[in-house]
Amino acid sequence: MKLVRVGNKGQERPAVVDSQGVVRCIASFTADINGDFLAGASLNALKKTDLSTLPVIDNVQRYAEPVKGVGKFICVGLNYADHAAESGKEVPPEPVLFTKATSSITGPNDNVVIPRNSTKTDWEVELAFVIGKHAKYVSEADAMTYVAGFTIVNDLSEREFQLEKAGQWCKGKGCDTFGPFGPYLVTPDELGDFNNLDMWLDVNGERMQTGNSRTMVYKIPFLVHYISQFMSLQPGDIISTGTPPGVGMGFRPPRYLKAGDVMHLGIQGLGEQTQQVVADS
Known part of the structure; x- marks a missing residue:
């Protein structure tokens, strides 16, 4: 579904x-x-x-984020070995967790706004999942019974804010519009093998990221188990699982987004997103 x-x-x-x-x-x-x-x-x-x-909705003009009222937006960093390498980092010995502000959430095709004073806004196509029931101290064996469905997240990141300013990654991850999410929430029975999904991202028609969820270091059942050891998860919470290589920061020299750019991204079985990049007004 x-x-x-x-x-x-x-x-x-x-x-x-x-x-x-x-x-x-x-x-x-x-x-x-x-x-x-x-x-x-x-x-x-x-x-x-x-x-x-059921009644048909004709002439759909906009797909919104597929879940309203998200309580937590949790992300996993450096969860693809090849992305860790392009970032100049080792694969972490256990999952790196950070949060995005829920105010960053927007529809999958809504505009992405470059923050004021930003020169290093970057893209990241990610497979994400949404929690379907209260989860705390979940076993890895039971983990998938807590997953309501899967979706796409573009985990946009302002690299200067994230990496060059003091403090935590949240400064560069939680900017308004930095969490396009959707278009669909696909239930596990429909999606099938979530461990083998092709994913990609283009900027202005040029392929930047090509990957597959099979190269994910820490798999989804383990992530549900692991995260639930530190905090309870509630229905509607999003967990985004990391990005494959090809982010702007990884190019030499780096390549970042500017007003007028268009991102187009997708994941097998989960649909596609398109975002126009605009300046903060």
Whole structure:
């Protein structure tokens, strides 16, 4: 099942995309796609429904982030060995965790705003997953029962803010619009093998990143287990799992985003995103 939220900002409606690519309203099941819906009985009821009986939403103008009211936005750093190498770092002996501000979340095709005084805004295509029920001290064997679905995140990063200023990475990771997310939340039964998904990112039509989730160092079941040892996870929380090589920082000389650039990115089975880069006004 591909869950989506569609509509202009502030007017989003919950929906599902059927096997023919038709967007159908699920307002009879939930007022919105959020943690309560993902953890509740309504999602199970929807999975048993003949989607062709649901009303069609025509002329979709905008896909929003597929989950509303995200509580935590957790990311895993340096989780691809080849990306760690291009960053000049060793693969960490255990997962590196950081958070993005939830105010960075935006729709998958909304504009990305370069922050004021930024000269090093960078791109990162990432496979992400969303938690579907309360998780604390989860075993690796049971971890996938806590995953509601998978999605795409562009983990945008301002490298000067992130790496050259004192303090933690969050300064360069949590800027407004730095968390495009979606278009779909794809349930595990539909996606299949999440350990073998091709992913890519282009800037102005030029291929920058090419990767596959099979080269991820710390796999998703382990990440659910590991993170839940330090904090509880709630339905609707996002965990983004790291990026393959090809980020702007890794080029010699580095290449960063500027106003007018267009990013186009995708992950096998999870759809695509397109973002126009604009200056802060």
